[in-house]
Amino acid sequence: MFDELEKAPLDKIFKLLAQFRADEREDKIDLGIGVYKDENGNTPIMRAVKKAERQILDNETTKSYVGVAGNREFCDLIADLVFANIIDKSRIASVQAPGGTGSIWVLLQVIKRARKKGKIWISDPSWPNHYPMCELAGLEPNYYPYFDKDSGKVKFAEMMKVLDRLGPKDTVLLHGCCHNPTGANLTNEQWDIVADSLKKTGAFPFIDLAYLGFGDGIEQDAYGLRKLASTLDEMMLAFSASKNFGLYRERAGVAFAIGKDKNGAEIAFSQMGNIVRASYSQPPDHGAEIVRIILQDEKLRNEWQNELDEMSARIKNLRQKLVNAIKERSNLEDFNFLTEHSGMFSLLGISKEQVDKLKKDHAIYMLDDSRISIAGINENKIDKLAKAIIEVTQ
Numbered sequence: 600m601f602d603e604l605e606k607a608p609l610d611k612i613f614k615l616l617a618q619f620r621a622d623e624r625e626d627k628i629d630l631g632i633g634v635y636k637d638e639n640g641n642t643p644i645m646r647a648v649k650k651a652e653r654q655i656l657d658n659e660t661t662k663s664y665v666g667v668a669g670n671r672e673f674c675d676l677i678a679d680l681v682f683a684n685i686i687d688k689s690r691i692a693s694v695q696a697p698g699g700t701g702s703i704w705v706l707l708q709v710i711k712r713a714r715k716k717g718k719i720w721i722s723d724p725s726w727p728n729h730y731p732m733c734e735l736a737g738l739e740p741n742y743y744p745y746f747d748k749d750s751g752k753v754k755f756a757e758m759m760k761v762l763d764r765l766g767p768k769d770t771v772l773l774h775g776c777c778h779n780p781t782g783a784n785l786t787n788e789q790w791d792i793v794a795d796s797l798k799k800t801g802a803f804p805f806i807d808l809a810y811l812g813f814g815d816g817i818e819q820d821a822y823g824l825r826k827l828a829s830t831l832d833e834m835m836l837a838f839s840a841s842k843n844f845g846l847y848r849e850r851a852g853v854a855f856a857i858g859k860d861k862n863g864a865e866i867a868f869s870q871m872g873n874i875v876r877a878s879y880s881q882p883p884d885h886g887a888e889i890v891r892i893i894l895q896d897e898k899l900r901n902e903w904q905n906e907l908d909e910m911s912a913r914i915k916n917l918r919q920k921l922v923n924a925i926k927e928r929s930n931l932e933d934f935n936f937l938t939e940h941s942g943m944f945s946l947l948g949i950s951k952e953q954v955d956k957l958k959k960d961h962a963i964y965m966l967d968d969s970r971i972s973i974a975g976i977n978e979n980k981i982d983k984l985a986k987a988i989i990e991v992t993q
């Protein structure tokens with residue numbers, strides 16, 4: 600059977616990582632991988648996570664099944680964190696899923712059941728997994744304009760031209776905050792305009808929220824999604840605890856469906872449960888239980904919040920230092936947009952040839968579209984990076 604198939608293409612990120620590992624130059628820099636790294640290049644286990652894990656080890660009495668919808672307290676705590684009481688709880692349906700990706704997957708399946716011929720609109724560019732996931736789920740992915748490579752900003756007028764023309768059969772996938780890969784995000788005023796447009800057209804909003812708290816703090820990062828949730832009758836949201844709790848390999852996430860009313864939420868909940876059961880039956884519990892313990896314990900919660908703030912402050916600081924280093928050496932203002940971006944990533948907006956030159960001549964690795972992972976920058980290497988960017992772009 601297998602020789603009737605061709606080899607599937609390797610994920611770009613893993614291909615880049617293999618090239619980076621094989622490079623023997625000592626001063627190499629990896630800006631490719633999408634995980635947070637500290638100053639020493641490690642992806643640490645958060646302090647509160649380690650403490651919660653010890654509690655699990657001491658107190659867990661069974662490994663019996665948790666249930667199709669997963670850890671209910673975890674889901675409710677995440678609902679409070681994300682929606683902060685702006686909508687009636689009876690409208691919120693949730694199932695725990697394996698990470699943000701698992702949550703997106705469950706929600707796409709629900710959309711597929713409800714909108715057999717509908718299109719799904721994703722930003723150009725978007726997280727590289729969005730397009731193939733939509734295709735695999737049997738939906739028709741299309742792009743709306745999003746990022747202007749020359750200015751490093753959101754092409755908002757062009758984006759709205761497309762969104763304003765959609766109809767009730769369309770789904771619009773929006774990044775809740777910290778857009779991946781570009782780092783460019785909507786302002787609060789722009790979110791207000793998107794909410795009005797969706798209200799008028801009836802297009803269905805789907806928020807991917809993989810970086811809550813990684814940009815400008817939880818309240819600001821949640822502005823857009825809360826605006827949509829409080830303005831519109833229905834929406835979906837996929838939450839990931841991979842980045843903000845540093846739980847990447849534990850696969851903790853929540854798929855949310857907001858219904859018009861209790862009845863709508865109950866239908867959505869039953870559909871999600873039905874899809875989970877036929878897909879992987881139940882989500883893994885360990886990561887969700889860690890998050891539950893942290894969010895229910897005031898001390899651990901404060902500790903987690905402080906460490907999350909430290910991580911996002913480090914990223915902001917690195918952005919500023921890189922921009923300063925480029926300016927000091929060249930008077931180049933072209934990269935100032937990096938400080939306006941938020942979250943783990945930015946798209947430099949340079950060409951594939953320039954990306955290749957950075958790799959070949961300077962051992963600096965980033966994705967072909969010039970996405971850099973800011974946390975991959977180490978303070979000692981900022982000068983090298985700034986010099987190399989100037990060299991390949993001038």
Ligand SMILES: Cc1ncc(COP(=O)(O)O)c(C=O)c1O
Nearest residue numbers: 633698699700726779809839841
């Ligand atoms: C925009 C976006 N959505 C979803 C995910 C998936 O996160 P998870 O690892 O929790 O599946 C990522 C991870 O990189 C992401 O950047």
